[in-house]
Amino acid sequence: MTRQLRIEPDGVAMDAADHETILQAARRAGVALAYECGWGSCGSCKVTLVDGQVELIFPGAPAVNPRDARRNRILACQSRAISDITITRGPGTWSAPAPRCVEQPAVLRDVVDLAPEVRQFSFETAEPIDFRPGQYAILHLGADLRRSYSMCNLPGSNVLQFIARRYDGGKGSNALAALTPGARITIEAPFGACTLRRQPGRKVFVAGGTGIAPILAMMREAADARLDFGPPADVIYGARTPADLAAGDMLQAAIARVPQARYRPVVENAPSGWPHAAGFVTDAIKATVPDPAAAEFYVAGPPVMVNAVKSLLRSADVPITQVHYDSFG
Numbered sequence: 001m002t003r004q005l006r007i008e009p010d011g012v013a014m015d016a017a018d019h020e021t022i023l024q025a026a027r028r029a030g031v032a033l034a035y036e037c038g039w040g041s042c043g044s045c046k047v048t049l050v051d052g053q054v055e056l057i058f059p060g061a062p063a064v065n066p067r068d069a070r071r072n073r074i075l076a077c078q079s080r081a082i083s084d085i086t087i088t089r090g091p092g093t094w095s096a097p098a099p100r101c102v103e104q105p106a107v108l109r110d111v112v113d114l115a116p117e118v119r120q121f122s123f124e125t126a127e128p129i130d131f132r133p134g135q136y137a138i139l140h141l142g143a144d145l146r147r148s149y150s151m152c153n154l155p156g157s158n159v160l161q162f163i164a165r166r167y168d169g170g171k172g173s174n175a176l177a178a179l180t181p182g183a184r185i186t187i188e189a190p191f192g193a194c195t196l197r198r199q200p201g202r203k204v205f206v207a208g209g210t211g212i213a214p215i216l217a218m219m220r221e222a223a224d225a226r227l228d229f230g231p232p233a234d235v236i237y238g239a240r241t242p243a244d245l246a247a248g249d250m251l252q253a254a255i256a257r258v259p260q261a262r263y264r265p266v267v268e269n270a271p272s273g274w275p276h277a278a279g280f281v282t283d284a285i286k287a288t289v290p291d292p293a294a295a296e297f298y299v300a301g302p303p304v305m306v307n308a309v310k311s312l313l314r315s316a317d318v319p320i321t322q323v324h325y326d327s328f329g
Contacts, residue, residue: 003081007031008050008088021057022047022076022087024188027101033089037326038077038101038138038191039148040064045076052085057144101190104129106160108183115246117166118210120152121176128158129189133217134196134298136326137162137189139176147172148191150300150326152213152247154220160187163213163247194298194324196221202231202294206281206309208238208301209246214326215300216251223257233261234288238281238305240268264288281305282312292316299325 002015005025016025023045026033035045040061049072056064058078068074076087106123113119129137136150137160149162166177179185196218207215219235221227235255239245245265255261270278277284281301289295292313299309306325313323 003052004084005081006084006086007033007047008086010089016081016085018080020080022054022074022079022081022085024103025081026076033076035077036191036193037148038188039146040075040078043075046073047076047087047089048072049074049079050086050088052081052083054079054085055082058146101188102129103186103188106185106187108179108181108185109159110181111179114163115244117177118244118246119164119166119177120247121162121164121179123160123162123185123187125158125160125187128156129160129187131155131190132195133221134194134214134324135190135192136214137187138191140186140188141172141175141179145172145175146188147176149176150192150211150214150217151189152216154217154224160189163210163216165210165246192326194300194326196298197296197324198225198227200228200230201296203229203233204285204289204292204295204297205233205235206238206285206297206299206301207236207251208281208305209244211299211301211305211326212237212247212251213300215298216247216254218298219251219254219258219261222261223254228259229261231260233258234264235261236264236266236281236284236288238266238268238284238301242267242271242274280308282308285309285312292318293322296322297324299323 001018005016006013014029036042040058040063043063061078104125106125109124110122111119136148138146138148140146149164151160152163153161164176167173205215252263255263266277266284299306
């Protein structure tokens with residue numbers, strides 16, 4: 001069954017299938033509604049429901065709030081039409097052409113253990129999906145179960161690789177961990193704006209846990225493109241213990257191919273004889289970057305870590321335009 005989706009003030013109308021979100025239906029019709037994260041965290045895709053009814057498929061989405069509900073503001077990426085509906089976009093939220101984001105069926109080809117409860121998953125898509133290193137995909141892992149994971153490999157083939165941790169009680173992470181080679185899912189990609197700016201200048205990459213995935217992809221991009229940023233580029237990778245530094249060897253291999261790039265692991269629980277820094281990534285930033293305002297930062301990891309880094313950089317008067325980070329966690 002399909003419903004009619006009408007977008008004002010542009011007067012554009014299209015069909016929306018039962019399984020599609022408003023954002024998916026618009027994108028399939030070649031209509032570019034604003035969006036960034038795609039999973040309900042950033043709020044960039046909010047529109048006003050003028051007429052009709054929708055269902056919210058992720059009530060716990062971080063961008064959902066009671067004030068929006070009172071104003072009939074809804075998340076296009078998490079709302080499905082259950083009747084014919086009319087929405088209106090906000091000023092300045094229309095763009096063209098439509099984003100290059102696509103949906104593809106995918107087959108799990110390989111799973112590799114990297115650290116305790118951390119694995120690399122390699123999916124083969126029906127057709128190559130173009131993306132920029134640092135971007136991420138939404139994996140459909142079950143009925144109304146969609147989770148975001150960053151690609152850790154480079155574009156140019158029909159393989160997408162992700163690094164993910166299984167969490168006790170985590171519905172999405174457990175569904176992904178339960179997949180075995182041959183399993184079939186749907187993947188939406190690409191999403192996100194945390195991608196490498198190639199201009200010369202001091203750069204600091206900060207990864208926490210499985211946040212290594214987009215940082216690894218960007219360092220692989222820099223290595224393959226033979227980028228030389230001029231001033232040193234520091235790559236800070238934090239985890240609880242040395243054993244939790246998943247894919248650290250792959251990260252070091254990429255860093256070794258980037259002129260003046262330096263690998264700086266840091267662990268919270270450092271064993272005796274640990275030759276690197278101990279503490280949190282914020283401690284490593286303070287010790288490594290004497291003038292944060294003169295650097296550009298790329299940050300990926302758990303929301304608590306990302307927020308701590310953002311707070312530190314804000315207190316150091318680093319302009320927001322010099323801080324790039326994922327808007328999901």
